[in-house]
Amino acid sequence: MADIRTRFAPSPTGYLHLGSARTALYSWAYARRHGGACVLRIEDTDRARSTLESERALLSGLAWLGLDWDEGPVRQSEHGERHAEVVEQLLERGAAYRCSCSREELEERRSQTLAQGRSWVYDGRCRERNLSADCGPHTVRLRLDLDSHLGWDDLVYGESGQAACEIGDMNIRRSDGHPLYNLAVVVDDSDMRISHVIRGADHLGNTAFQIAIYRALELEPPRFAHVPLIVGASGKKLSKRRDPVSVEQFRDDGYLADALLNWLVRIGWSHGDQEVFSRDEICALFDLETVNRASAQADPGKLDWLNQHYLKQLPAGELLEQLLPFLTEVAGAEVKPTPELAALAQLLCERSSTLRDMAGRAAFAVVETPERDSKAEKKFLKPTALPILEALVQRLRRVDPWDEAQLEAAFEDVRAAQGDIGMGKLAQPVRVAVTGSSASPGIYETPAAPRPGSTRRSAYWAPSAAWRASRPPPTASASPASNPRAARVVARPAPTRFRRMARLASRPATGVDRPGLAPASGSAGSPALSSPPAGGLRSLRFGK
RNA sequence: GCUCCCAUCGUCUAGUGGUCCAGGACGUGGCCCUCUCAAGGCCGAAACACGGGUUCGAGUCCCGUUGGGAGCACCA
Numbered sequence: 001m002a003d004i005r006t007r008f009a010p011s012p013t014g015y016l017h018l019g020s021a022r023t024a025l026y027s028w029a030y031a032r033r034h035g036g037a038c039v040l041r042i043e044d045t046d047r048a049r050s051t052l053e054s055e056r057a058l059l060s061g062l063a064w065l066g067l068d069w070d071e072g073p074v075r076q077s078e079h080g081e082r083h084a085e086v087v088e089q090l091l092e093r094g095a096a097y098r099c100s101c102s103r104e105e106l107e108e109r110r111s112q113t114l115a116q117g118r119s120w121v122y123d124g125r126c127r128e129r130n131l132s133a134d135c136g137p138h139t140v141r142l143r144l145d146l147d148s149h150l151g152w153d154d155l156v157y158g159e160s161g162q163a164a165c166e167i168g169d170m171n172i173r174r175s176d177g178h179p180l181y182n183l184a185v186v187v188d189d190s191d192m193r194i195s196h197v198i199r200g201a202d203h204l205g206n207t208a209f210q211i212a213i214y215r216a217l218e219l220e221p222p223r224f225a226h227v228p229l230i231v232g233a234s235g236k237k238l239s240k241r242r243d244p245v246s247v248e249q250f251r252d253d254g255y256l257a258d259a260l261l262n263w264l265v266r267i268g269w270s271h272g273d274q275e276v277f278s279r280d281e282i283c284a285l286f287d288l289e290t291v292n293r294a295s296a297q298a299d300p301g302k303l304d305w306l307n308q309h310y311l312k313q314l315p316a317g318e319l320l321e322q323l324l325p326f327l328t329e330v331a332g333a334e335v336k337p338t339p340e341l342a343a344l345a346q347l348l349c350e351r352s353s354t355l356r357d358m359a360g361r362a363a364f365a366v367v368e369t370p371e372r373d374s375k376a377e378k379k380f381l382k383p384t385a386l387p388i389l390e391a392l393v394q395r396l397r398r399v400d401p402w403d404e405a406q407l408e409a410a411f412e413d414v415r416a417a418q419g420d421i422g423m424g425k426l427a428q429p430v431r432v433a434v435t436g437s438s439a440s441p442g443i444y445e446t447p448a449a450p451r452p453g454s455t456r457r458s459a460y461w462a463p464s465a466a467w468r469a470s471r472p473p474p475t476a477s478a479s480p481a482s483n484p485r486a487a488r489v490v491a492r493p494a495p496t497r498f499r500r501m502a503r504l505a506s507r508p509a510t511g512v513d514r515p516g517l518a519p520a521s522g523s524a525g526s527p528a529l530s531s532p533p534a535g536g537l538r539s540l541r542f543g544k
Numbered sequence: 545g546c547u548c549c550c551a552u553c554g555u556c557u558a559g560u561g562g563u564c565c566a567g568g569a570c571g572u573g574g575c576c577c578u579c580u581c582a583a584g585g586c587c588g589a590a591a592c593a594c595g596g597g598u599u600c601g602a603g604u605c606c607c608g609u610u611g612g613g614a615g616c617a618c619c620a
Contacts, residue, residue, distance in 0.1 A: 011620050046620055103618065119546040119616075139618050157549075166547065174618040181620050204548070205615040228550080228613095235612065263556095266569090270557055273568040292550095292557080295613060299555045302570045312583085351582040361581095376580095411579085427579035439581035 004036025012054035016061030029286035040072035083179035098131035121168025140173035155225035254355030304353035326359035376438035
């Protein structure tokens with residue numbers, strides 16, 4: 001086949017729409033697959049609705065998706081003169097004619113026709129009037145061969161077309177002298193030597209008339225491929241109201257570009273049973289012949305699944321890099337990359353479907369005072385859990401090195417020493433104390449990656465004010481009160497400790513805040529806290 | 545209303561006249577694993593819209609019905 005040239009031609013009247021993104025993807029992939037070129041053309045001839053801001057949004061959306069183009073972007077409005085010139089040519093040759101019917105007249109005749117149950121096409125009133133340029137306000141219409149059939153072989157829909165008489169002599173130029181969409185598209189596609197026009201099926205109705213324009217211009221039309229519409233859960237065309245349609249929104253919600261691309265490419269296209277397509281595979285395998293004809297619903301659940309799949313595949317460093325903006329949002333302050341956070345992200349990605357989701361789960365590691373799930377707190381941070389935790393803290397002092405195996409050993413020891421209690425009795429309170437939630441990664445893994453700027457061990461123990469409040473007063477004879485040290489501890493004001501933590505966190509730590517993601521070193525963090533706590537819970541909170 | 549398009553599990557789809565009592569994936573139910581939540585593994589429920597043809601044989605071809613969608617501008 002001759003040179004394959006596709007184009008993506010969005011109009012800058014909003015953000016990058018899901019449907020547009022898929023059309024862009026298809027055009028891009030088809031060109032890549034066949035070693036051709038993809039051109040970006042901004043259809044900005046509707047001055048009233050086109051904005052520069054939308055154009056920027058379009059470009060940034062495409063850039064984020066990683067859809068690049070070989071030529072452009074060119075603005076359709078730059079071709080105004082060329083469009084005007086073509087219309088004049090058609091006029092001279094008699095292939096087009098001036099029409100002085102006013103909107104009002106047209107509207108009246110149309111509604112009359114419609115009232116009779118017939119479909120309206122321009123009735124040809126000015127067709128033979130031979131109006132000249134000085135006939136007053138007028139539009140220009142294309143003179144169709146009303147006996148002809150305007151057909152094409154669609155790459156997706158097969159033989160398509162319409163009788164010319166069902167279309168009628170449509171306008172190609174407005175009374176203000178500006179060309180209409182159909183004319184501009186044909187001229188531009190032809191001038192740009194576009195070989196394959198890939199666009200939404202909502203353009204099916206335009207194509208017949210465009211074929212007529214090609215014929216009037218004595219031009220060979222390109223191949224057309226109309227791709228089925230993406231519909232929302234309602235079964236109707238995606239709407240801003242009901243459906244998530246902005247690519248930027250997906251990005252801000254924490255979806256990965258690769259996941260979105262994979263999701264989009266499979267809506268309406270398939271390659272056997274394959275579900276996961278890398279960018280390269282899309283380029284290697286995508287073809288128009290295998291595009292489905294029925295419109296398809298976009299299933300957000302499948303996107304979530306795909307997104308997690310790609311999340312899990314991301315190398316640790318890159319994953320954290322992607323996560324950082326979301327963490328920063330959660331923390332309310334800039335979050336710097338650390339090896340601990342990278343490890344945590346790794347742990348979290350098999351339980352998160354989006355980056356935003358993941359950031360929420362990582363909040364305990366970046367927030368000064370982690371929020372506690374009140375249900376979990378009520379259920380697990382009971383006074384009876386305190387002595388157990390105290391025992392664990394004592395035991396943790398001897399953990400060295402601070403790794404999963406040693407932590408497990410410590411937990412096991414405590415469990416046995418506390419009367420062989422179930423693991424859940426120990427792990428759940430710890431989990432809630434550390435993460436604020438009853439759901440988190442493994443209990444030996446979780447403490448390995450707590451907040452940056454503090455040491456692992458100190459961050460591990462941060463009972464909230466709510467927990468303290470839930471405790472009975474120290475004088476009570478309940479079991480925790482029988483442990484004087486614990487009682488003393490919980491009676492003390494926590495804010496002091498938090499201030500201390502904050503000071504430590506803001507200190508220029510030697511290993512933790514370095515930008516690279518080198519493996520955790522045993523001496524990371526401030527020296528003062530890098531060794532095991534000296535005095536149990538009390539010292540963890542208040543000791544110096 | 546008119547024109548055109550479409551029709552396989554809830555969703556995306558495989559299927560191009562026999563190899564389909566219809567396959568995969570997401571979702572969903574159960575079980576296993578297990579310190580929680582996941583992830584993972586195993587098992588299950590779940591569809592050819594309906595009616596006529598054509599044919600030895602139809603999810604696959606034809607017609608109709610029904611249902612859904614899109615388009616019908618001096619918008620793009």
